[in-house]
Amino acid sequence: MKVNGFVHPAQRDPRRLLSDHLRHDLGLTGTHVGCEHGVCGCCTVLFDGAPVRSCLMLAVQAEGHEVSTVEGLAVLGAPLHPVQQAFHECHGLQCGFCTPGFVMSVVGLLAQHPNPTREQIEEGISGNLCRCTGYASIRRAVQRASELSQQTPSPLRGEGWGKGR
Amino acid sequence: MKPPPFEYHSPSTVEEACALLGSLEDAKVLAGGQSLVPLLNFRLARPSHLVDINRIPGLDAIYERDGGVAVQALARQAGVEDSELVARVCPLLTAAVRLVAHRVIRNRGTVCGSLAHADPASELPAVLLALGGHVIARSARGDRVIEAGTFFRGVFETALEPDELLVEAWFPASPGPFAILEESRRHGDFALAGVVRAADRLALFGVAPTPVLADPADPARGLRPSGDLEATPEFRLHLVRTLTDRAFAA
Numbered sequence: 001m002k003v004n005g006f007v008h009p010a011q012r013d014p015r016r017l018l019s020d021h022l023r024h025d026l027g028l029t030g031t032h033v034g035c036e037h038g039v040c041g042c043c044t045v046l047f048d049g050a051p052v053r054s055c056l057m058l059a060v061q062a063e064g065h066e067v068s069t070v071e072g073l074a075v076l077g078a079p080l081h082p083v084q085q086a087f088h089e090c091h092g093l094q095c096g097f098c099t100p101g102f103v104m105s106v107v108g109l110l111a112q113h114p115n116p117t118r119e120q121i122e123e124g125i126s127g128n129l130c131r132c133t134g135y136a137s138i139r140r141a142v143q144r145a146s147e148l149s150q151q152t153p154s155p156l157r158g159e160g161w162g163k164g165r
Numbered sequence: 166m167k168p169p170p171f172e173y174h175s176p177s178t179v180e181e182a183c184a185l186l187g188s189l190e191d192a193k194v195l196a197g198g199q200s201l202v203p204l205l206n207f208r209l210a211r212p213s214h215l216v217d218i219n220r221i222p223g224l225d226a227i228y229e230r231d232g233g234v235a236v237q238a239l240a241r242q243a244g245v246e247d248s249e250l251v252a253r254v255c256p257l258l259t260a261a262v263r264l265v266a267h268r269v270i271r272n273r274g275t276v277c278g279s280l281a282h283a284d285p286a287s288e289l290p291a292v293l294l295a296l297g298g299h300v301i302a303r304s305a306r307g308d309r310v311i312e313a314g315t316f317f318r319g320v321f322e323t324a325l326e327p328d329e330l331l332v333e334a335w336f337p338a339s340p341g342p343f344a345i346l347e348e349s350r351r352h353g354d355f356a357l358a359g360v361v362r363a364a365d366r367l368a369l370f371g372v373a374p375t376p377v378l379a380d381p382a383d384p385a386r387g388l389r390p391s392g393d394l395e396a397t398p399e400f401r402l403h404l405v406r407t408l409t410d411r412a413f414a415a
Contacts, residue, residue, distance in 0.1 A: 014173030037203035127267025
């Protein structure tokens with residue numbers, strides 16, 4: 001499977017969840033695990049460009065596919081991805097536990113709706129739980145991310161994004 | 166978190182999948198996994214075998230058939246949500262699929278999976294019932310058409326035999342007035358109660374072990390919904406009456 005552009009050897013244990021594979025086998029601990037039954041959203045990653053819950057997939061299912069995690073959005077030292085930059089500017093996080101999941105969901109949301117309405121923003125982040133911010137600053141961050149994305153084209157925005165597959 | 170032990174199978178054709186289902190004891194089909202994997206993670210489900218159908222090519226079509234829309238086993242809910250064909254022929258299905266969890270879940274979850282899982286509070290089984298649609302179950306023995314009215318048997322129970330794969334669901338067109346209304350504690354949660362109107366037909370969900378057809382003039386008659394921390398039986402009956410009034414007011 002390809003993760004953030006790099007090919008990794010296959011995981012052979014079918015019981016390994018994709019979330020655990022990313023964290024424990026590949027050391028990509030930016031993908032967080034919270035509820036592990038698809039409710040909290042903090043394990044959200046991109047699977048062939050569309051956001052999915054990595055705790056609800058087996059690692060073997062990702063074989064031959066492309067996975068993007070929060071680590072793949074910006075290389076160390078390089079400018080942040082527009083969505084990360086917007087969360088930073090708008091204080092879209094406090095403790096930060098839910099943030100990687102929010103960021104990946106918002107990357108998917110903006111691929112589907114580059115200029116989201118307030119309803120689309122609320123619908124787009126409704127599958128992620130945050131216990132600190134009260135969501136108002138996250139909503140502002142999504143609006144800001146939309147502005148920033150249109151100024152800086154992201155290399156991760158390509159064909160097929162946000163489409164169900 | 167680690168699911169309980171299972172043997173993993175990844176067939177590349179429907180025939181192969183059906184042969185596996187016909188020969189294996191205690192096998193579950195894995196499609197979108199948005200209901201099954203949580204059950205595995207919590208070890209509420211402990212199947213001996215998982216038959217993952219995701220690598221079967223050509224099983225994700227959404228197409229027009231017999232004046233309705235056919236949705237194949239691997240068509241994701243997000244794909245159905247975005248489908249112009251579905252919006253044109255069966256806008257009730259478009260409206261309903263938008264109420265299923267969240268977009269990120271719908272990117273992976275399948276319409277046929279929702280039907281086969283048969284959660285009593287799920288929207289799509291009630292839509293299939295209200296429209297009078299059917300599913301096609303395939304096995305090594307052949308294809309079997311199962312009408313919505315006989316498909317849902319109980320909580321998480323359907324008329325599917327252990328060796329059968331639900332390969333396609335068919336939703337008749339919804340040309341007349343339609344509505345799907347539900348009440349849940351939070352957006353995207355399972356409904357406490359919900360109603361589906363398709364012209365003059367009414368189906369209810371979340372208030373019985375299966376979706377049920379009801380009389381729009383007296384929708385709560387004979388219903389005995391369960392009570393839990395989120396809603397009492399009386400509140401669910403109230404929701405059924407109120408939502409039905411709203412669905413038929415338009």
